[in-house]
Amino acid sequence: MVKDPGLDETIKKLTPQQIEKTINQVLKGEGARMKAYLTTCVHCGLCSEACHTFLSRDRDPNFSPVGKVKNTLWEMVKRKGKVDAEFIKNAARIVYTECGVCRRCSMYCPFGIDIAYMLLVVRRMLNLLNVVPAYLQDTTNSHAATMNQMWVQQDEWIDTLQWQEEEAQMEMAKARIPLDKEGAEVMYSVIAPEPKILAQLLSYMSQIMTVAGVDWTMPATDGWDNSNMAMYSGDFETMARVERLHYDTALRLKVKKIVMGECGHAFRGGAYDGPKWLSWRFPPVPLIHAIEWYYELLTTGRIKIIKKFKEPVTVQDPCNTVRGKGLHHQLRYIMNEMCEDFRDVDPRFEHNYCCMAGGGTINCGPPWTKSRAVSNRVKAEQLKATGAKYVVTPCHNCHSGIEQIISFYKLGMHTKFIADILIESIEKPQHLLA
Amino acid sequence: MNASSVNAKTAEPVVKPAVPGMDSWDWETSEKAIADLVEMRERFPEVHEFSVSPDGERIAVPVKTEDGQYTICVNGEPWEQAFEKAWYIRFSPDGRLTALVRADDAWTVAVEGEPWEERFEYIWNTIFSADGGTIAAQTKRDMQYSVVVNGASWTNSYVSCRGIAVSPGGEKVAAIVQPVPLKEADIFGFMDGTWTIAVNDKQWDRNFINVYEPAFNSDGRHLAAEVRLGTCEYTIVKDGRPWQQTFGCIWEPLFRPEGGSVLVPARVGKSWVLVEDGHRLWSGEYDQLWRQKISPDGSRIAAVAAPIFGKWTIAVDDVAWEKTYSDCVLEPFFSPDSKRVAAIVKEDNRWTIAVNGEPWTETFEMVWNPAFSPDSKIVIAKVERGGRFSIAINGRLWRKNFQMLWEPVFSPDGGKILVRGVEDGKYIRRIVEIVELL
Ligand code: SF4
Ligand code: SF4
Ligand code: SF4
Numbered sequence: 001m002v003k004d005p006g007l008d009e010t011i012k013k014l015t016p017q018q019i020e021k022t023i024n025q026v027l028k029g030e031g032a033r034m035k036a037y038l039t040t041c042v043h044c045g046l047c048s049e050a051c052h053t054f055l056s057r058d059r060d061p062n063f064s065p066v067g068k069v070k071n072t073l074w075e076m077v078k079r080k081g082k083v084d085a086e087f088i089k090n091a092a093r094i095v096y097t098e099c100g101v102c103r104r105c106s107m108y109c110p111f112g113i114d115i116a117y118m119l120l121v122v123r124r125m126l127n128l129l130n131v132v133p134a135y136l137q138d139t140t141n142s143h144a145a146t147m148n149q150m151w152v153q154q155d156e157w158i159d160t161l162q163w164q165e166e167e168a169q170m171e172m173a174k175a176r177i178p179l180d181k182e183g184a185e186v187m188y189s190v191i192a193p194e195p196k197i198l199a200q201l202l203s204y205m206s207q208i209m210t211v212a213g214v215d216w217t218m219p220a221t222d223g224w225d226n227s228n229m230a231m232y233s234g235d236f237e238t239m240a241r242v243e244r245l246h247y248d249t250a251l252r253l254k255v256k257k258i259v260m261g262e263c264g265h266a267f268r269g270g271a272y273d274g275p276k277w278l279s280w281r282f283p284p285v286p287l288i289h290a291i292e293w294y295y296e297l298l299t300t301g302r303i304k305i306i307k308k309f310k311e312p313v314t315v316q317d318p319c320n321t322v323r324g325k326g327l328h329h330q331l332r333y334i335m336n337e338m339c340e341d342f343r344d345v346d347p348r349f350e351h352n353y354c355c356m357a358g359g360g361t362i363n364c365g366p367p368w369t370k371s372r373a374v375s376n377r378v379k380a381e382q383l384k385a386t387g388a389k390y391v392v393t394p395c396h397n398c399h400s401g402i403e404q405i406i407s408f409y410k411l412g413m414h415t416k417f418i419a420d421i422l423i424e425s426i427e428k429p430q431h432l433l434a
Numbered sequence: 435m436n437a438s439s440v441n442a443k444t445a446e447p448v449v450k451p452a453v454p455g456m457d458s459w460d461w462e463t464s465e466k467a468i469a470d471l472v473e474m475r476e477r478f479p480e481v482h483e484f485s486v487s488p489d490g491e492r493i494a495v496p497v498k499t500e501d502g503q504y505t506i507c508v509n510g511e512p513w514e515q516a517f518e519k520a521w522y523i524r525f526s527p528d529g530r531l532t533a534l535v536r537a538d539d540a541w542t543v544a545v546e547g548e549p550w551e552e553r554f555e556y557i558w559n560t561i562f563s564a565d566g567g568t569i570a571a572q573t574k575r576d577m578q579y580s581v582v583v584n585g586a587s588w589t590n591s592y593v594s595c596r597g598i599a600v601s602p603g604g605e606k607v608a609a610i611v612q613p614v615p616l617k618e619a620d621i622f623g624f625m626d627g628t629w630t631i632a633v634n635d636k637q638w639d640r641n642f643i644n645v646y647e648p649a650f651n652s653d654g655r656h657l658a659a660e661v662r663l664g665t666c667e668y669t670i671v672k673d674g675r676p677w678q679q680t681f682g683c684i685w686e687p688l689f690r691p692e693g694g695s696v697l698v699p700a701r702v703g704k705s706w707v708l709v710e711d712g713h714r715l716w717s718g719e720y721d722q723l724w725r726q727k728i729s730p731d732g733s734r735i736a737a738v739a740a741p742i743f744g745k746w747t748i749a750v751d752d753v754a755w756e757k758t759y760s761d762c763v764l765e766p767f768f769s770p771d772s773k774r775v776a777a778i779v780k781e782d783n784r785w786t787i788a789v790n791g792e793p794w795t796e797t798f799e800m801v802w803n804p805a806f807s808p809d810s811k812i813v814i815a816k817v818e819r820g821g822r823f824s825i826a827i828n829g830r831l832w833r834k835n836f837q838m839l840w841e842p843v844f845s846p847d848g849g850k851i852l853v854r855g856v857e858d859g860k861y862i863r864r865i866v867e868i869v870e871l872l
Contacts, residue, residue, distance in 0.1 A: 153579075
């Protein structure tokens with residue numbers, strides 16, 4: 001059994017009354033939608049075929065979508081919240097570490113039941129009971145305290161942007177990262193791993209923006225991080241605070257749109273879950289994902305490919321941007337434009353398997369790494385079948401998750417972001433160079 | 435912008451000038467060509483973003499010089515001193531020009547070209563008191579975080595500091611600070627509380643899970659902030675003591691000008707309500723409620739509200755405007771006589787301004803904050819259309835437009851407007867009679 005103080009220690013403090021009260025309070029608040037799902041499901045099991053954890057774990061019914069609901073929410077409803085602390089711990093393992101809320105199963109259910117939503121309701125209960133895997137909780141705490149995912153201090157943020165501007169200028173004399181520029185066309189927002197561990201991506205974006213001649217800015221204040229792991233731990237108040245600040249920052253800077261870096265979860269938080277909780281039907285400032293942005297720059301000729309990537313390469317369709325917004329054709333356009341030997345996956349597009357890093361599962365941290373990899377053997381097999389050397393993952397979670405799967409199954413591949421390839425492939429006009 | 439208060443003896447509203455010292459600005463000279471920006475762009479290898487003084491007499495910009503150093507260029511004249519880096523130029527409300535600068539690998543604030551003597555590993559987030567007298571910023575030294583006020587550093591420092599607030603008169607500076615270090619992924623230590631507020635270099639004696647949005651009252655004697663007491667349990671702490679009532683979530687606190695009570699939008703069940711000192715003030719329940727403002731005479735309250743999901747408007751004294759907007763509505767502004775409220779509204783990605791519930795018919799690609807004339811009759815705002823900037827006055831677009839424009843300011847008597855704009859590459863300060871815009 002995996003040891004995780006976020007589950008092992010926290011359940012010791014629970015009382016039966018507290019568990020019962022919390023479960024029933026959350027159930028009461030969910031209303032008609034939840035009821036409809038619970039009464040509609042005919043237990044046919046068709047959703048099982050959709051789920052990578054079920055497929056990867058030798059079709060163990062406990063890992064099927066309906067099995068996950070059965071072992072958590074259904075029992076809670078059936079027993080009217082009278083479940084014990086061990087049950088809660090097991091529920092936490094299931095909903096946080098064995099479901100990436102990728103929503104593939106909904107496509108296979110004849111009634112379109114949104115199982116991921118039901119499992120998120122369980123996460124909400126667990127969050128209120130403080131039973132959350134420790135590393136995921138720590139990420140949420142970071143959001144709450146710093147408004148970013150990785151405890152990045154305010155000065156570190158600004159300092160990193162200034163440093164990456166200098167890096168970009170070594171390549172392109174005119175490159176800049178204009179900070180806090182009011183009235184810019186575009187606010188570019190990223191998630192905390194960029195300044196923290198992948199700072200070169202900021203320099204790449206600075207160069208791409210320079211080549212494309214974009215009037216852009218990045219905020220010099222909190223509000224730059226658009227990832228949202230609180231959304232996945234069930235702490236919707238923190239999720240909302242982060243999203244509100246993100247949009248308030250864009251509104252303060254008077255930008256016309258927000259372009260967000262290559263992240264699927266940030267996209268979900270920024271485009272759907274965050275705005276909804278805040279009563280915005282749509283984002284108050286138009287928001288596009290990096291896939292849409294690169295597509296726009298390429299199709300309008302603002303950036304041009306002059307040197308295609310030669311090695312065999314495949315791609316991951318991030319659930320939140322592909323199943324969530326149908327960006328797979330734009331993603332294929334980009335892949336074909338910049339790669340000589342693009343090898344598509346099967347299944348693909350909205351039917352692609354989740355990377356199993358999603359929905360906060362990778363944020364559950366090292367204790368769960370092995371279990372996560374075991375739960376996505378099908379992804380390893382799928383990637384291997386392409387014969388590619390590289391996997392492009394336009395999502396930070398997919399990026400780390402797939403890298404782990406690659407190493408666990410010794411696939412001998414590597415992950416790349418779109419920007420990693422673009423920066424090598426695009427034409428950099430002479431007059432901009434250093 | 436129109437900061438006003440009530441004269442306690444006569445109960446007459448006293449209209450203070452929108453910006454300190456504006457009575458003495460030049461309201462006569464109709465046109466002053468101040469700087470040639472094209473020429474500046476030719477002279478320096480890099481010219482960054484321009485900033486204009488409140489009185490419009492100066493335009494400043496960080497520039498890179500031929501030898502790769504940075505300085506600030508004011509009306510085309512560079513400061514005497516150059517730096518390794520210079521950015522974040524801000525004019526204080528009383529018109530002093532500040533910049534964050536780095537020399538010999540150490541950072542500080544330079545005011546009118548003179549760097550403060552104290553140096554830091556890092557410095558950021560320069561802010562000012564409303565009267566401009568106090569300049570504060572956040573600092574880092576030896577991996578510890580603190581605050582510097584008018585050049586003098588606090589003696590206490592912290593594991594982190596994430597935001598400062600200055601009282602309107604500048605006598606106090608508050609910071610959200612983390613006095614307790616946390617080990618990596620220490621989720622239990624975090625829930626014990628590691629954050630608090632420090633005011634004028636002295637921290638409160640109680641820590642909280644989180645602290646957000648500190649706000650001073652008008653004379654700076656009281657401070658309120660949002661605090662988090664449990665996973666999803668929030669309240670307001672005033673001068674270090676939390677309210678007894680807790681809520682599912684809350685947004686920014688605001689002091690009433692008189693009496694010192696605190697207004698805050700709070701979440702009860704799935705709705706938002708307006709609360710005063712912990713007790714329900716408005717009976718209305720909203721799907722969202724925030725950015726509450728109090729009228730200059732203290733009698734009315736306006737807030738941004740979504741009466742139902744996805745429909746935004748302004749609620750004044752708990753009555754929502756009839757017309758709602760699908761995209762968003764920004765903070766309300768009261769007229770000096772407290773009778774009118776204006777706010778930026780957005781629908782179908784077009785921006786405009788609504789006054790007392792009536793939207794202007796013209797819409798724009800972008801709209802800046804509305805400003806009322808001193809007699810409350812006229813509303814003006816900077817607007818953008820087709821990549822050019824202009825001023826809309828009571829909803830009508832002025833025929834003149836600019837390459838760049840800063841927000842217009844009414845003269846103290848309301849008869850004129852200060853226009854700070856760039857035309858044909860030149861920054862020009864204009865005084866325009868209201869009649870000319872109408
Ligand atoms: S991991 Fe995806 S397919 Fe499996 S149960 Fe969760 S949402 Fe459904
Ligand atoms: S496919 Fe739909 S109806 Fe069938 S078991 Fe799954 S959720 Fe229930
Ligand atoms: S990490 Fe990527 S693939 Fe996995 S759920 Fe998120 S977006 Fe989907």
